[in-house]
Amino acid sequence: MKSIFLFLISFFCFLTISFAQLSIIGKVTDSETGDPIPFASVILKGSTLGTTTDFEGNYVLNSTTKADSIQVSYLGYVSQTKKIPTTPSPVINFQLIPSTFNLSEFVFESGENPAFAIIRKAVASKEKFDKRNLTAYESDNYTKIELDLDEVEGAFKERNQVKKVIAVMDSIKQLTNDEGKKILPMFFSETYSKFYFRTDPILKKEIIENSRLTGVGITDGTTVSQITGSAFQEYNFYRNWLTIVEKEFVSPITDGWKTFYDYDLMDSLMVGEDYCYMLKVYPLREQDLAFTGTIWIKKENYALKQIDLTIPKSANLNFIERIKIQQELVETEAGPLLPSKTRVLIKISKITENTVGLLAKFYNSQENFKINNPLPTSFYFQSIELKEDFDQGTEEFWQKVRPEPLSDQEIVSRQMVDTLSRIPIIRFYSEGIKFLGTGFLPVGKVDFGPWTGLFNYNDIEGLRLGGGLRTNLKFSNKYVFTGYLAYGFADQQVKYFISGTKILDRKRWTTIQINTQKEIDQVGLEIENLQLNSIFLAASRFGTLNKPYYSKYFRLITQREVFRGLNFTAGFTRKEFDPLFEFNYFNENTGVYQNRFDLAQINIGVRYGKDEIQIINDNYRVSLGPVKWPVFDFRFTQGLNNLGGDINYQKYTLSVYQKLNLGLIGVSRYELKSGFVRGTVPYPLLENHIGNETIFYTTVAFNLMNFNEFASDRFASLSYRHSFEGFGLNQIPLIKKLKWRAVANANVLWGSVSDKNLSNSSDLDGSGNPIPAFGRLDASTPYIELGYGIENIFKFFRVDAFHRITYLDNPGANSFGVKISAQIIL
Template structure:
């Protein structure tokens, strides 16, 4: 009896030990080091297993006997590791990515069973789209890491790189299981509150705390505005997701059948809810469409999770992979809000001797509050920093992170902090910023811009210049700017000086005073071409067209009245001193005059309903509109006082919009209309911008000559369409080149009143012929049509233009070819 009891106790004890066998670990991507959520972890040879959570962690408790553990996940090679006899053990996995097979499944008859699931999910989109909430707000945590990866042997042998790697003793800590090195260069963490309001749709993020560490990062305030969750928004209930300025079609878009195929893999249990597991395939590998898996609730047909990838075969430059993983949680009102989102963007090597980049973004959201909308005025500024946003120490972040940092991320922080202090790194990072911005920070001032250091043209000969501007270290209320240049041929000093007082940074309000003496060209004024630096530089080298010396003084005021609505007003006096043969007839006396003076008062409004604006140091920076057009309305009044020679008025309206055309690509249009009231010399008319250079610009009519047409009333429309991969993606040989089609259509209506025509004599007082200006027939528009190819060798674009009207004008060319270089994805 005692022996039987003894064996029973041994059996029970062994059962208890077996029942308490615990296997835990983490599954990560071998290339990026990021967690792999939703992976299947199985005791090999059994049906016992678990799926990893969003952080890639798993715990399996079982009494089932097994000698190994297997991990598998779609898009990765499976991996198996042996188990030990220990009651508790930790086994980590690093999986290598594999490619999806797009045609792995063939259905013999009947409809694909996954189609009905997708059809029902699409029908329920409005019910679960968070944009249908009246309002919501969340507390968000965001972290961003940027690494240099694919570090080639030739890259590491460079002297500058060796100086870095010799300092970084900890570089061995940051390798994957294949021993491939990664070099982190940026890491940020942000705690913020995100606000959304519907009707009208408005968004705002208040950054409460931000911690930014990065190579070349000198001002955390600017960076902190773009590292929060406002720029990490991925809503798969939209038909199209804008990522890196490209439009990607959602797997549950209204037109899903034209882009995707699906396969129903399984029905799984996720947090107590049954969900369909579907594999997603793009119909064409070059399309901007996703591959991967999605989970759809079997009862409600709401999205539960997504794990989607844009592969390197897609028509993108430099991008080898974009991966988005997301978990969605239902709100009390029904619509879903992402609780956790992870994004990886892998940028490949441009050449075999360079390195690649890996950018990783993570956002988690909690403390959701619904249907308590803020006032419209609350959304005046899209991103706001708390006054003490950068004051949080390490103890604060340990206590307030929604997710603790991994040991790898802690090593990243240490390495980035070391990197940014190495002299050679500082030299190269400052040099890149100098090239990109035109200015070199030196203490409290920035020196530049470098394009103004040297010029050469027929009027000035060799021109040497230098300028500066103050930065945020000098003041966040005062901005001082200055520039001076001297021409060795004309021996004239040119200068620009300005002082700006920032009266209010939250509701952007400034007052500025500017004085300038500069050489300009009729129709090619610096002020109107400030955003087209390459075209402006090309037009100012060599022979200047109708040059004049401009001396002006400006007083300007601007204020944001409410979200997106900017009011501006100003007073300006200008002196026009021609450097070419120019005369006009004075209205009262009929005398020939060449110089004139103007005094103008100007008022304008600009409205961008969904335009995103951030404050970069002491300037406003626009990220453009996402859906609605931008409007600008300006009225200028010229006075015959304060030495003004003319009495006139100018009225103009400008509209810009970006249009998503779905599978056809993206369009942009710019429409402009204006009218000048009164009699003025032709330099004060609207001198329409032509382009005689070899370079393409969207600011000009590309087959029109300089100074070919001027108007006192006009309407123009410049339309550009980018086909992305449409059409060319379907041509077998061309699609491998990833060329993309573009199209242009530019039309201009204009006219000039007789009084303004009479102001421009065709002969000077001595009877010599004078250049005047060309005029459009009010019934005959100027029209040019263009087509072209961009993304040639990833950088170049060639446009072919046909001039359709005014072919008999002197110097008119019916056909033109323009080239440009651009870095686009």
């Protein structure tokens, strides 16, 4: 009986304690995007008991205090309170509505802001905690990306085709933002990879082990999988400047922090096992490319603990309404910090009321860190690589590697994307957009295009019609065949291009190609030199052509990436030059004048970009550009007076390109180019400096130089462009609202030509008399043009004014000119 009595007493006490202790769990999310809100404050109303949400927005609150409601608050969101149900272990979720943060809420007293002392110590300890001080690290990474059409409302929603799509979506489940506006998911991916970083030299490598993705218009996962990994989701706030959407943003703990930011000490609290200072940060000038939000700094050593920062709509950016970055950092045994979880949201606003916006959501988790064990430099040869047995993985695999299960909204989003990609009208529009963007329309194993070659009109060909095709990855991953046919109704000539390529090695990108072509080209405006500037190339090939000639050639080319960043090309070219204008050239070998010539050439090229990122796009390799270091490009041509060639000569060219991030004052880009020609050659083989007689601004030409105004056999040039990214104009009230940005240009050319090459070739006038074919640069007087202008006019347009400083006495020279261009920039 005594034992039973003690048991009953114990059981009664247990029940009393159980009923007295309240355990509440839940999740806090952004009502607009559905994303978790980490670090939010959760408290019981009328008490001091509370907690914060973890990185996934989850919270657990245990209390013996009697309370009837629970409140969640976080800076940048409207606080929300909910009643606590009487059920045991209630689950209470919150969806917070974003709000505008009002800086006037804070009033600073006289004396130094107490937050400054904390920031000063955090900046002083930067070197200790910067991950770049590790000799190396590696990790297992999980990356998740979702792209949604946002605010599918208004006139856009009422379009017949959109109604059909929404009807299909409503049969699954509606997704809406906080205002009840529909969201249509368009892309969803999960990627699991191994990431490697080495400091000396700085090298990165990511091996994509598995990637599962679905998206509207996505036909092949191997290409997209290379850019959905973690290599493009790296944010290190211990750097002074962070590159986000191709813009440079200043870190809240930059060395010159007091120049860019103000701070407020909001609280001191426990975050996990660490006691932290909670600081509000915001830019001194609202249009600066800077952050606003909250950072947590550990009291023990002034290391960053976690980050929740936003780039507001007021920043001088186009189309972007908000960028939000949340990050959680962990300390390694060596001291430096590594990000364990990062979440990024980019909200792109509607261009007009009749269009839609875009939500881009990125999540990256890193775990199983291994530090200070650098692998051989040869291991980092290819910066992004697909594992040999790469596949999409099973559902069991993804459940195992996900840090957190997919939310209900993410599951619905993935289902919607899969359904959308099968709707005929969606496939029609997505393929149409790809056709406009790439120029090619995929149909089975071939791609038809490019559309830019379908139609043209000029004084030689009259109306020109054409079309072409190329094989794709479905045809083969080793062989690529491409070609086109075109016909000019005025010259009644067929033009063509036929090419066959074999990919010998996809890892050390090695190819061999044979091609042949017959085409109309222009002296100084060759297609080969203008392919990267399609608008200027198209403008220069309409209307009256400049010194046109028929070019017929056969070419053999091979290339190989020798080691990371170093690419070698070699080849042989047999070319015929048949001018369509009166041309005169003295052939030293035959001792007679002739109006055409043939070339046999050996071509060698070396390109080196230390940190240039390359990805494989189906059967083509694409450069995503350098990160920091310059790119060097060397070209050598040896002309032969045998094997069908008429001219023995050598041509050497070296160019250097670099992008310079100059912080507060913007971004500069420069290109240095130098070269010389050895031997006596007709002037089409000299360096015919590219002029620009169109109204369009271009970076590949001297914008106030006329076509064929100068040619050189020795030359050096500098092209310098600077964008101030709003610097300066941000201080002018009216322009500040317009978000105009100042730009500056400088183009300088030194050159000379030998007497032999000057007199060797010429054009002929109507009577057959020789006339100079080009102007001669004085080696002591460079050609100089300086420009300035405004970009971001109505978000799309740019206007540049140029002043020509030298050679103003040349026939047709203009001392001043205005050029326009259209561009899509953030």
